[in-house]
Amino acid sequence: MPEELVMFPKATIARFPMYFRVLTEYSHQNIPLISSEEMAQKLGITSSQIRKDLSYFGSLGIRGAGYDVVYLLTKIKEVLGMDKRRRLAIIGAGKLGQALAGYSGLKQHGLEVAALFDTDPGKWGTSIGQLPIFPLTELASQKEKLGMEIAVLTVPASAAQDVANLAVEVGFKAFWNFAPVRLAVPEDVLVQYEDLVVGILTLSHHLARKFG
């Protein structure tokens, strides 16, 4: 029989990480309940939006009281795939790759960087924190050995497609792409684009509108 698959709106999914943060904070402080209004204040959004978002889980709040912090946290972890540990391969051991390798936010969300890869021989054998840097040619073998399933692309735009092709070939089905280019990949491969410039240019736009 088909598993019950609630479809969450994209906009809702994008907010779950925020909810996760607040809930984690409350959980650490052993606060058992949180209301939508309380969350809304913390996050600067409306409480009705939060309730609507959470309603896709079905009815898991407690009327008159709020939401059970631990239970809600479990549900959000589940839907974000955080119940299973995922290992990442960072391809491109430049500044950005290194910054991500050392970013504690990943581990806090069940995401573990297992290794970095680079084409620069000068970097092979060195390490970032505890993480080894391998030649890109070892991507296939290390993927097997370390059980990595997400490829993080922190290479120059000009190299991104080639690197992606290689990663697809060795079996990666998910990409987190920081290179500002659209990747051509097979149908069944997921690509999440991350473009830092969008954020700062949005800010620049508002700044220009407001102050000239």
Add this chain to the structure above:
Amino acid sequence: MPEELVMFPKATIARFPMYFRVLTEYSHQNIPLISSEEMAQKLGITSSQIRKDLSYFGSLGIRGAGYDVVYLLTKIKEVLGMDKRRRLAIIGAGKLGQALAGYSGLKQHGLEVAALFDTDPGKWGTSIGQLPIFPLTELASQKEKLGMEIAVLTVPASAAQDVANLAVEVGFKAFWNFAPVRLAVPEDVLVQYEDLVVGILTLSHHLARKFG
């Protein structure tokens, strides 16, 4: 008389940086015209969306031919505030701050990191590339001297609000905040939130849905 201020939808503004990239590429190759369909192919979106987005400028395309690359580029630069050079202060000279300091994408978009700031005395006086690291206490004086107007927060979440308060005090009106906390700031201050975890967790969600 009030300047004509066309209001661009948020979603449209978020796509302008993509358009900027394609146009820059074409401009470098001295290709004078580009059609919405051509752009759409490059970017993996629909051509009608592009036409709709560009229609907010008024009518600047050429029917039967496409858009003048250089002219369109000028318009997009203008609306994104890229016609004026903006200087950034990076507060928090950790891995992420350093990565951003060395990120060429910023300069390519008219954004110039002028200095970094940190509370760690061990970092004072050292530099990242050509960029000096100052004590946070010098924020006010260096802001004047270097003409910085955007504060980039790459400090731990626990320090973000305090640092923001200081930056507001010395006159910053725009923040690019990488710390995963909502900042309490005066009405007239702009904050652009950047949360790397959202992207990777969205990917994780789709991965979990698709492959379990």
Add this chain to the structure above:
DNA sequence: GTGAGATTGTGAAAATAATCACAAGGGAAG
């Protein structure tokens, strides 16, 4: 157990965004 107060869950309405489909031009060739 009862009433007062709080907070959820959710249909309906409003706002925003994306897509469609085609009339209105403009270019190019002869």
Add this chain to the structure above:
DNA sequence: CTTCCCTTGTGATTATTTTCACAATCTCAC
């Protein structure tokens, strides 16, 4: 100058997202 072809610009439509408003129902105090 006319015809054919191409691509824009845009109203209309559809889809998605947010907000509203209130009935349902749970807690807590007594």
